[in-house]
Amino acid sequence: MNSDAVLLLETVHFAAEKHRNQRRKDPEATPYINHPIGVARIISHEGGVANIEVLQAALLHDTVEDTDTSFAELEAKFGPIVARIVQEVTDDKSLSKQDRKRQQVEHAAHCSRQAKVVKLADKLYNLRDLNRCTPSGWTAERVQEYFVWASEVVKGLRGTNYALEERLEELFRQRGVQL
Numbered sequence: 001m002n003s004d005a006v007l008l009l010e011t012v013h014f015a016a017e018k019h020r021n022q023r024r025k026d027p028e029a030t031p032y033i034n035h036p037i038g039v040a041r042i043i044s045h046e047g048g049v050a051n052i053e054v055l056q057a058a059l060l061h062d063t064v065e066d067t068d069t070s071f072a073e074l075e076a077k078f079g080p081i082v083a084r085i086v087q088e089v090t091d092d093k094s095l096s097k098q099d100r101k102r103q104q105v106e107h108a109a110h111c112s113r114q115a116k117v118v119k120l121a122d123k124l125y126n127l128r129d130l131n132r133c134t135p136s137g138w139t140a141e142r143v144q145e146y147f148v149w150a151s152e153v154v155k156g157l158r159g160t161n162y163a164l165e166e167r168l169e170e171l172f173r174q175r176g177v178q179l
């Protein structure tokens with residue numbers, strides 16, 4: 001009964017419940033859950049990674065940062081490996097935004113391989129989303145700054161998944177950002 005398919009459905013259901021009242025920042029206010037599902041799908045479909053814990057962590061990766069979910073809750077429900085990967089990709093919300101951004105750059109290289117895959121796919125999704133449309137209230141400069149900062153994070157994630165890194169490199173190249 002605990003097949004990977006059943007586990008994945010349990011996980012996507014949990015994430016959807018947690019993000020149920022959240023929307024993306026795009027003008028159409030897309031349901032937030034589209035993002036974690038899209039990140040998991042990038043990992044499987046483009047990254048060629050079928051590891052169940054990595055896919056579960058991708059589905060859950062913003063639940064602690066952006067909802068009332070705790071790591072203890074994730075560990076009890078999905079086990080220590082999934083909870084640890086989510087922890088590795090979760091910003092410390094007690095820090096200022098500037099410090100959180102700096103920490104992502106500093107911590108990237110020290111993450112586990114599994115967390116690096118989730119981070120690569122998260123950045124790839126968000127950069128594609130920025131190319132698709134500008135979030136409400138963002139200037140073109142802010143969009144460009146996000147690309148520059150994301151490239152600094154991705155530098156620390158290299159050597160993890162060739163397909164994802166190649167796609168990210170192309171997006172940076174289009175923006176004139178050197179990786």
Ligand SMILES: Nc1nc2c(ncn2[C@@H]2O[C@H](COP(=O)(O)OP(=O)(O)O)[C@@H](OP(=O)(O)OP(=O)(O)O)[C@H]2O)c(=O)[nH]1
Pocket residue numbers: 023024025026035062065097122123126127129130135146
């Ligand atoms: N491109 C884009 N991003 C949106 C949209 N709606 C919500 N986001 C989220 O906003 C975050 C990027 O915006 P920032 O201003 O840099 O961060 P903030 O959420 O801490 O304010 C990402 O968080 P994250 O996934 O935690 O990733 P990260 O930026 O911390 O790596 C992204 O998922 C949207 O419509 N387009």
Ligand SMILES: [Mn+2]
Pocket residue numbers: 035061062122
């Ligand atoms: Mn995310």
